Amino acid sequence: MVAWSNFKGIQSGSAQSVASSLSSVRQQEIEENREYVKLLLKAAALLGRQGLSFRGHKEDDNALNSGNFIETLELIAESNPSLKKKLDRRYGHYTSPQYQNDLISVIGTHIKHTICTEAQSAQFFSVMVDETKDLLKKEQLAILVRYFSEGVVKERVIGTYHMEKVDVASLVDFIYKEIEQSGLIWSNCVAQCYDGASVMSGCFSGVQVQLRDKIPQAVSVAKVKLCYGSLLAVLHKVEESSDSEAAAEASGLYKQLLSIKFVVNLHVAEQVLKVTNSLSDQLQAK
Known part of the structure; x- marks a missing residue:
């Protein structure tokens, strides 16, 4: 009789089936996870905007300071029960160094897309490139675009990259492809600017000379x-x-x-x- 009553209730719409109940619970879990990821992204965006490091030397439960990212989340969790519940779980925190890198990558991709879309709308732009060694003596290449938008001249970094090779051919190929993959059109590039290193600005075979052969309309700002x-x-x-x-x-x-x-x-x-x-x-x- 109980089973029959349950069946009649489901048919009339006054009760939910087991499948419907499970589906409802699953949908609620999805929504909670989405809100949780939004908080992770907001915390990552805040640290990035303020130029703060993410990690501590130790990030386990016994650490006195777990790093800015986790410490920020724990501070928010003090007034956010849903976040605290997620952080108190044994797994599924999504706060490990790998996940932090993923969050940074997602935010970086969005920022780059926004910058390149604005530069496309401006139509004409110039490219600025600089390379230097970091504290570990690894070659780092920075690519910026300069354009006029909303009544002001803007200079925006679209990426910094670790370069295994820093010969002219490798740099020219990388810079050319990176600008193309960013959605910018080389025929709209009106100027190029590099540091004083010979591999970049060499008057006979530097990067600027090689690129000028590909984009002759882009003048060298050094000249x-x-x-x-x-x-x-x-x-x-x-x-x-x-x-x-x-x-x-x-x-x-x-x-x-x-x-x-x-x-x-x-x-x-x-x-x-x-x-x-x-x-x-x-x-x-x-």
Whole structure:
């Protein structure tokens, strides 16, 4: 009789079947897990925005300081019972070093996509590249894009990369593919800028020379004085663009380039960089 009553209740909709109950519990668990991951991402984003390290020397239960990431989560958990419940479980915390790296990677991918989308909307951009050794003497390459958006010039890092090879051919190939994979169009690149190292800025076979063969319209910023006329020509061409907003921005930049203030600042900057270049080379050599 009990079974029959249960069956009638299910048929009439006044009771749930076992399958429906399990499905409901599963859906609730999914929602709780999603909220938990959101908190993990928020904590990771906060540390990244503040430029703080994630990990401690020890991250187990006996550690006096488990690192900024876990300590931040535990602080939030004091007023968030759901988070505390997750952290108190024996497993499924998703706070290990590997998961922390995954969270950083996800956030980094999103930031890079946002930057490249904005740079695409700006249409024209320049590429800035620098390479140096970190504390472990490993070669690190940084790639930045510079573009005009929302009335201001923006410089944004789209990635830093550990380079196994730092010869010209390897660097040119990597930089070229990285920009392409970021969704940016090389034909819209109007300038390129590198550090003073010979492998980067060498006048005969450096990276800038090799890339200039692929993208001849991208002038070297280190030689802006020589290419001043080319910059004006590019802006004048953009002024004639069918995109009224881009044309207006180009017109404004064109007038600024012709101003006495800009020319004087350009000359002063060149003289200062000539003096500091040798110091920069020495610091990077150590």
